[in-house]
Amino acid sequence: MNKLPLRARLATSVGGAASKVSRLAGRGDGSVIGGVIGLRLEPGLLAMLAQDREVVLVTGTNGKTTTTRLITAALAPLGQHIASNAFGANMEAGMASALGQAPDATIAVLECDEKFIPSVLAATKARVLVLLNLSRDQMDRAAEIWLLARRWREAIAAAPGCRVVANADDPLIAWAACEAPNVTWVAAGQRWHDDSWCCPRCGSHLRRNGDDWKCGECSFTRPPVRWALSGADVIDPAGRVRPLDLTLPGRANQSNAVVALAVAEVFGVDAVHALRGMRDVASVAGRYTTVERRGVSIRLLLAKNPAGWLEALDVLRPAPEPVMLAVNAQTPDGKDTSWLWDVDYRRLRGRPVFVGGERRTDLAVRLEADEVSFEIVAGIDEAVDRVGRGSLEVIGNYTAFQQIRTALGRAA
C-alpha cells in the first residue's frame, strides 16, 4: 500500500469521523435496556446479563477469536474487569456463560458466530460491532455469505446507537456496514479475493487497484479509512506510523490488531497503551502455540476455510521446514471437503509434507493434483517420528486441530 495517497485519504476522513466519535462519546454508559424480554429463555438471559455493560461484538469468517483476545488486551489500560468468551464458544450460550461468570465486569468483549449477529446485537445493545471479513466457509450448514451480509445490514439498521468498526478492504463487509450512522473504517487488508469479484450492491465486476476497489457501474466505492495496516505498521487517524511488533505471527493477525486499535479508540485508549498488552499475546486458544514432543518443536496453526488456509500458508516458515496438514469433516468442520480445491497448495512443493486427519485421502488427492510430494501418516506422533528432530509446523482444521491438541496432552 502506498503511504502518501493513503494519508491523503485519511486526512479527508479524519474530520468527519472525529466528529462522529465526539458525538458517540456523549452517549450514556450502558443506558437502560428497555423493551420486552423475549419469550425464548436464552435471548432473554443474554439481554439481562448484558444489561449495564458496554459490549463489543466481534464477528466475521476468520480472526474472531484472535481479535477478541487482542481487543481484550488493548482495553486492559482501562483497569476494568472485562468479560470475554476467550475460547471461541461463540454462540448465545457461550456468550451468556462468559457474562455470567464475570458479574463485576463493566465491559464485555464477545466473539459472536456470524449467523447470530442479528439476535445478539439486539439482545446485548452492543456499543461496538466489529466486522472483520466474509468468505466461503462450511457451506453445508452456513448461509451463503451475501445473504449473511444482507441480514447484518438489517440488524445494523435496527441498532442506530451501535458503532460499527469495519474492514473497508472487504467489499462485502463495506456493503454490510455502509448504511450505519457511526462507522470506523479500517484498511485491514484482504488476502482472499475470490468471494468479492462482484459488487455486492449491483453485481457488476469490481475494479481493484491494490487494496482500493470500486464498482465499475454503480457508485459503490471503498469508504475512506480512519485506521490502516501498511506493511507491518499501523497508520493512526493522525497519520502517525507505528510498528505493530506483535508476538503473534502473520499478516492476518496484523490486520486483526489494527481493528483492535480502532476499537480501543472508541473506548478512549490510545494506540501506544493499547499495543503494550496486545504485544504480549502469544497464543490464542492453542493457536500459534509451540509444543515440544520427543525432541521436535511443534507449532500449531488452525485454518478452517480457504481464506484461513491462505493466511496459514503465509505464516509457515520457509522450506525445507516440514509441515503436517490434518483435515477432518465432522459437523463443526463442515461435512463437505470441496473447499480443499479452493486452496493453492503448490507452494508446499520442496519440503516434507505429512498428511493426516480423518479425511487424509481427500487431502492426498488434492496434493497429488498440485504435484506436491507427501507422506500419509496415522497421526501427529508418526509425523514427529519421521521428522526426528528440529521443528514441525502443523495446520489443522477445527476438529483435526483439537484432536492434535488432545494427542499432545493439552500441553498445547
Next chain:
Amino acid sequence: MTGKMRLVWVYPDLLSTYGDRGNLLVLERRSRLRGIGVESVFVNSDQPVPRDGDIYLLGGGEDLPQVLAARRLRADGGLADAVNRGAVAFAVCAGYQLLGHEFGGADGEPTAGLGILDIRSGRGERRAVGEIVADVDPALGVPVLTGFENHQGVTRLGPDAVPLARVSVGTGNGDGTEGAYAGRVLGTYLHGPALVRNPGLADLLLGWVVGPMRPVPPARDDLALTLRRERLAAIAP
C-alpha cells in the same frame, strides 16, 4: 481438436462457489497423464466467451451471481455457439440449472436460462445437503457417481434430455433421477469438484473430445480410486 485441448472455465468470478476449480485440475491432470497437451482459459463475466474451446466448465453459484451469469451468457452467445459446433460442456449445480430453459431466481421467481439443455428448474421445499450416490445411465459406461450435493433446486427433464443417473442416496433432480445430458452437454447436482471422485466421468468428457484414449497409468489412479471406495463405504446403508 487441433493442437492442444482448450479447457474454458466460464465465469469463475460468478460461478465458483466451492472447489469448482477441482474439475479443471482433474481434466488437466488426466490429459497430461496420457500425453495430451492441454491449455486452460479463465473467462470472467466481463470478458467474451471464446468460441473455440473444446470443453466448457460451469461451476456453482449463489442466487444473484447465477442470475447475472445467465443474463451475460445469453447476451454473449459464445457458449451456445460453441456447443452448437459440438464442443463439450460440463456444468454443476447453479451452472447446470442455467443451461436449461428456466430456473428459480433470487426469490424463486422463474428466470430465463440459456436453453442449451432441455430442462426446467425451480426451487424445492427443502435444501438437499449431503452425500449423493447415483447409478449412471449404462449407455455412458461410467461407474457409479459419488459426490456431495448442496442445493434447493428441483429439475424436470424435457424430451430432448436424458437423465445422467438414477439416485440411490441423496436427492439429485428431485424425482429419482440425477443430472441430465444431451449430445456433449452434461450437467449434474454433484457440486464443486464433482470429477475428483468420478474420474470415469472426467474420462467420458475427455473422450468426447479426443476419441478413444489409453488408460491413466494405474499407479497414478490409485489415490482417486481409494477416495471413491472410502466415500462409498462411508455411506453404505
